[in-house]
Amino acid sequence: MKTLVLKFGGSSVATIACIENVADIVASAAAEARIAVVLSAMGNETDRLLALAHEITEQPSKRELDQLLATGEQVSTALLAIALHKRGFNAQSLTADQIPMHTNAVHGKARIEKIDGEKIKQILDNNEIAVITGFQGITHEGRKTTLGRGGSDTSAVAIASAIAADECQIYTDVQGVYTTDPRLVPEARLMQQITFEEMLEMASLGAKVLQIRAVEFAGRYKVPLRVRSTFVPEHPGTLITLEDKKVEYPTVAGIAFSRDEAKLTLQGIPDEPGIAAEILGTISSANIEVDMIVQNAGVDGKTDFTFTVHRNDYKQALEILNAKSAELGAAQVLGLPKIAKISLVGVGMRSHAGIASTMFATLGRENINILMVTTSEIKISVGVEEKYLELGVRALHADFALDQPPEEEKMLETA
């Protein structure tokens, strides 16, 4: 019999009616597998609790906030256990201290250190369903911690790893991972599979289906991860797998994009070691996050350095560069406050040349000027003027035929 971890987010357990729906899904899964469930807090409960603390002070102690917020999942798990009893199943809810699930002591953003899988395994061996609080842990001193927003996905993956589950299924309000945002490209196709690496690139670039830490964790511990819908539970969703299972995977898996970027360029700076670190060090010490970074090969001992930041940070970053440019010996500082990023993602890109040229040809045909380009092994990102975002994504989606299932999935579908 397989062992599955099923994780449901806050919107899936927002009301008693939602919890009853989740209980139906769990009950149906429990007919064929051993089940551990991981839950978030009900709907906006975490926000409600935060608001109570903020009524007292703007800066409540993080240690006490964790003690406060940890109640959210304790409520939802107890209620789901009760709903499972009603359906004739043995079930018991478990908090982090009852497992125990140890984290470090960084309150509000704790990292999981060790999960003892024995208690959960005993419960499953005893024909019970374990209903476990996500998002939280305890320190070795027994203080309650939280993993930070979205941490329940990570809890689920870590628990799946601890009990060597066959699959960790993340139920959410989307049906799975799409080739790009369906709101932008109606032809966007739901993927049956995607690799961990592709998922990481898609997630960080805006296809925010899963918490990125959870995907990293699942990849590292080789936990097969499936994204599926709480509201269309009959659909199998998207399986996130290890790369080596899919050598024949198509070159481009999907298209990610992000708006709200801004571009900054330092022109004519000395082409010397350490200069990039100095620029970025100044920016990051102002707590500004940098996304794309491009530096051209130097000519005559001078080079250009370009990077993007979130649009909200544009003005501050520009001021920092202007203040710093003389010291750095830059000829001038250039800025563009509104750019968008379009990225092709796919593990198959590693072994296939010509993706970039096809991409540039498509964009050229549509008269979209490419402002900057960065590449990684499984991703090509271009910066374009924001107004071209939708046009660019749609044209690329069509040219790379992402609306068509890849050969491998076609075989699966007819099998």
Place this chain on the structure above:
Amino acid sequence: MKTLVLKFGGSSVATIACIENVADIVASAAAEARIAVVLSAMGNETDRLLALAHEITEQPSKRELDQLLATGEQVSTALLAIALHKRGFNAQSLTADQIPMHTNAVHGKARIEKIDGEKIKQILDNNEIAVITGFQGITHEGRKTTLGRGGSDTSAVAIASAIAADECQIYTDVQGVYTTDPRLVPEARLMQQITFEEMLEMASLGAKVLQIRAVEFAGRYKVPLRVRSTFVPEHPGTLITLEDKKVEYPTVAGIAFSRDEAKLTLQGIPDEPGIAAEILGTISSANIEVDMIVQNAGVDGKTDFTFTVHRNDYKQALEILNAKSAELGAAQVLGLPKIAKISLVGVGMRSHAGIASTMFATLGRENINILMVTTSEIKISVGVEEKYLELGVRALHADFALDQPPEEEKMLETA
């Protein structure tokens, strides 16, 4: 420096404004003593959580209900710790598992087995305020339990005992313990002191200021207990003390009463050993609680047996007696569905004769017929027709001069 345990009930922490008020009281007490605080859940939070569970099923598992309800105090304690930080105090909230506070595994009505005072003492030694969840515990297997409604008072007393506190102060919405219900007798006087035994009799008879288990516990472990008001914190309230401190205490300390009783009599039953046990056994196996019991000396081998039950149980009790009366050889079954009980309570009654005769004289003067009488060492209770309840209590309160402070308190007041 003294060590105090301060306990606040749900109405004292119902809103953030209430929690800020409690924080002020605690802050002021912390200027002069080492403080451990014990809290209930905010206002109607326990009812809100119960209602969620009952939306799923009418009979939720008690184990899961405990897991659910235990969140209530975790929220209020974290919020109070945050409010104390705002006032510049070090404070930390603690749940039952963090102390630990062990109970047996009778979910919903758990009994405290052992509280480890070390952790709390360390916190106080470290100049911190410990803010502890009332009402809950954990089993030796780490399952969360609750002590049942009102259990926070018991938690507070048990914690005071575990850390050898000098006093356990129960803050509530009354100013202390009155000689009788002030809604009924406007002249009712707030007592400065009362003994544990008197308090037990007062509490069980309707002056429900404190949970009776908490008073028993405080008496057994000799924890001085003080009832005082959250809303008039400058008033010292009522101290519940060991008897031996007050040999000169007045004969009658207060008047308790209860409505809603009903009286049943088996007339002419054989005056044989075991017959009372048989009657009460039949009643209690129907889960009916019996209050007063009176049996007269037998005449000609026959006797009468009278007892009272809650009015809601009257019909069922009457049916049981009617069905049983032939077997018991009773001449007839008599019932009176509406009686009230008035009780004089006072440790001084032990050494003073004449209390009963004064009581009967007062009632006789007011033409109140006495339906039954029971006595204990420190209490005399009479059953009267319900319509005479208010008249009887007021007349007795006046005749025993309960509106006047006893000599001992007069001395305290001028000291």
